[in-house]
Amino acid sequence: MSLPKQESRLETLSIKNTQHTHLGKLVQHVAADSSVRQQAFLPLNDGREALVARLALIQQAEKSIDVQYYLYHNDTVGRLFTQYLIEASQRGVRVRLLVDDMATNWRDKDFTVIDQHPNIEVRLFNPFAIRGALRSTQFLFDFSRVNHRMHNKALIVDNQMAIAGGRNIGNQYFSKGGVQFSDLDMLIAGSATDELSTVFDQYWNSDQVYSISQLVKADQLTPKARQAVHQYLIDSLETPEAKVYLDELEQTDFYQRTKNNQLHWFHGRVDIFADPPNKRLDKNKDAYLISMLKPSLDDAKESLFILSPYFVPGDQGVAYLAEKVQQGVEVTVVTNSLAATDVRAVHAGYSRYRKVLLEAGVALYEIKAVQGKADKRWLGSSKSSLHAKTYVVDERTTFVGSMNLDPRSIDINTETGVIFHDVALAKYLLQQIETGPDGRYWRLGLNQGKVAWYESDNLGSEPDFTTEPQSGFFSRVWIKFIGLFPIESQL
Numbered sequence: 001m002s003l004p005k006q007e008s009r010l011e012t013l014s015i016k017n018t019q020h021t022h023l024g025k026l027v028q029h030v031a032a033d034s035s036v037r038q039q040a041f042l043p044l045n046d047g048r049e050a051l052v053a054r055l056a057l058i059q060q061a062e063k064s065i066d067v068q069y070y071l072y073h074n075d076t077v078g079r080l081f082t083q084y085l086i087e088a089s090q091r092g093v094r095v096r097l098l099v100d101d102m103a104t105n106w107r108d109k110d111f112t113v114i115d116q117h118p119n120i121e122v123r124l125f126n127p128f129a130i131r132g133a134l135r136s137t138q139f140l141f142d143f144s145r146v147n148h149r150m151h152n153k154a155l156i157v158d159n160q161m162a163i164a165g166g167r168n169i170g171n172q173y174f175s176k177g178g179v180q181f182s183d184l185d186m187l188i189a190g191s192a193t194d195e196l197s198t199v200f201d202q203y204w205n206s207d208q209v210y211s212i213s214q215l216v217k218a219d220q221l222t223p224k225a226r227q228a229v230h231q232y233l234i235d236s237l238e239t240p241e242a243k244v245y246l247d248e249l250e251q252t253d254f255y256q257r258t259k260n261n262q263l264h265w266f267h268g269r270v271d272i273f274a275d276p277p278n279k280r281l282d283k284n285k286d287a288y289l290i291s292m293l294k295p296s297l298d299d300a301k302e303s304l305f306i307l308s309p310y311f312v313p314g315d316q317g318v319a320y321l322a323e324k325v326q327q328g329v330e331v332t333v334v335t336n337s338l339a340a341t342d343v344r345a346v347h348a349g350y351s352r353y354r355k356v357l358l359e360a361g362v363a364l365y366e367i368k369a370v371q372g373k374a375d376k377r378w379l380g381s382s383k384s385s386l387h388a389k390t391y392v393v394d395e396r397t398t399f400v401g402s403m404n405l406d407p408r409s410i411d412i413n414t415e416t417g418v419i420f421h422d423v424a425l426a427k428y429l430l431q432q433i434e435t436g437p438d439g440r441y442w443r444l445g446l447n448q449g450k451v452a453w454y455e456s457d458n459l460g461s462e463p464d465f466t467t468e469p470q471s472g473f474f475s476r477v478w479i480k481f482i483g484l485f486p487i488e489s490q491l
Contacts, residue, residue, distance in 0.1 A: 006210070023160040044165070052255045099124055128146060163186065167183045303393070308335055312406040337368060369385075389403055452465065452466050
């Protein structure tokens with residue numbers, strides 16, 4: 001079974017000349033002198049506040065909303081986000097919704113109904129030709145294509161303000177119940193938003209993207225089926241659980257500061273980078289995001305702080321970090337522990353590099369699975385798993401994006417990244433992360449030539465653990481077993 005031809009799909013582009021919209025006027029107040037590429041930006045550390053920011057932007061949209069995500073869950077957050085998009089479309093706002101097709105199984109009906117709304121179009125990146133229950137069988141005969149996924153995340157409103165970073169759309173990314181992801185987005189105001197729009201247009205109109213209407217025929221859905229989807233969307237937001245969460249959103253400091261126009265913006269130069277949509281076919285690695293970011297990493301003269309939930313550096317990455325240490329750069333890496341990670345196969349790939357990284361002089365920290373009392377600092381919530389992807393160079397240049405430092409992000413999936421040139425932002429984020437003996441991290445060191453875990457930075461003391469902490473015997477055996485297979489290129 002093959003994908004349909006693209007002749008019927010129309011090309012659309014971002015809407016320009018939106019400076020007279022409400023957001024356009026707001027940007028004129030908060031962004032600095034655009035002649036020197038100064039932008040305004042604001043970190044979104046807290047999950048609830050990150051959702052409030054998205055919903056507030058959608059509510060204020062007048063011309064366009066462009067949405068690009070890897071995961072778009074059908075849960076409380078996903079349905080709330082969808083409802084806001086529908087309401088915006090009913091005001092006459094054009095909505096372009098671009099979602100990767102990897103995790104959309106059983107959602108064809110939902111997306112088709114959303115697509116039927118006036119002013120909304122839904123497209124899928126690199127879709128499976130086989131829909132429904134048998135779609136995973138396509139991996140058997142079309143692996144190289146369907147293995148290539150769009151991992152980018154962006155929300156762009158009126159081509160004036162945007163949110164980019166690590167969060168997908170789903171409960172766990174926005175502090176809604178259960179195990180949650182500690183993550184980071186950036187709210188961006190200024191001309192850099194137009195650059196993000198250009199990236200979005202490249203993806204939206206690429207050969208890798210198909211309209212949902214090309215894959216699923218709308219006439220296959222009866223009026224009763226359409227109404228059922230609409231009613232489910234409405235009813236699910238009227239449940240006591242959803243109402244409690246909505247009340248929690250309205251109680252956030254960010255909600256109150258947004259209402260009173262009291263947001264505290266950072267200012268500086270912003271650079272936007274992204275992989276090409278056809279990364280799988282593009283053999284020119286100079287066009288890859290990692291190649292575009294390397295100059296900023298090379299600039300590190302004093303310190304390099306890396307935060308990556310999935311960290312598989314490979315021999316080349318280890319050699320690079322070891323060289324930075326030899327040059328006098330203080331290199332620190334923070335990633336998930338075995339107990340905190342949500343992808344154990346990646347941890348198996350990472351664990352084989354711990355000893356050589358420590359021998360090279362890299363300071364290595366792992367996030368604990370269950371942290372202490374929740375606080376407002378980044379990574380401070382209980383039962384959280386690290387999901388943010390960022391690095392800080394010399395406490396002055398900060399990267400925030402969707403890219404992990406692992407082979408899948410570097411060579412297979414497409415990613416977006418943003419570099420912020422501002423000392424105040426860099427110091428603020430480092431203060432929020434702040435490694436050290438505060439109960440949130442394990443400090444790794446070598447004890448009698450083996451990897452050990454410490455509660456404090458005192459590596460000369462007796463280690464607290466000599467095996468993966470907070471993990472059971474079978475988990476550790478499973479990690480070693482996975483590590484025997486030659487799958488690192490897919491991690």
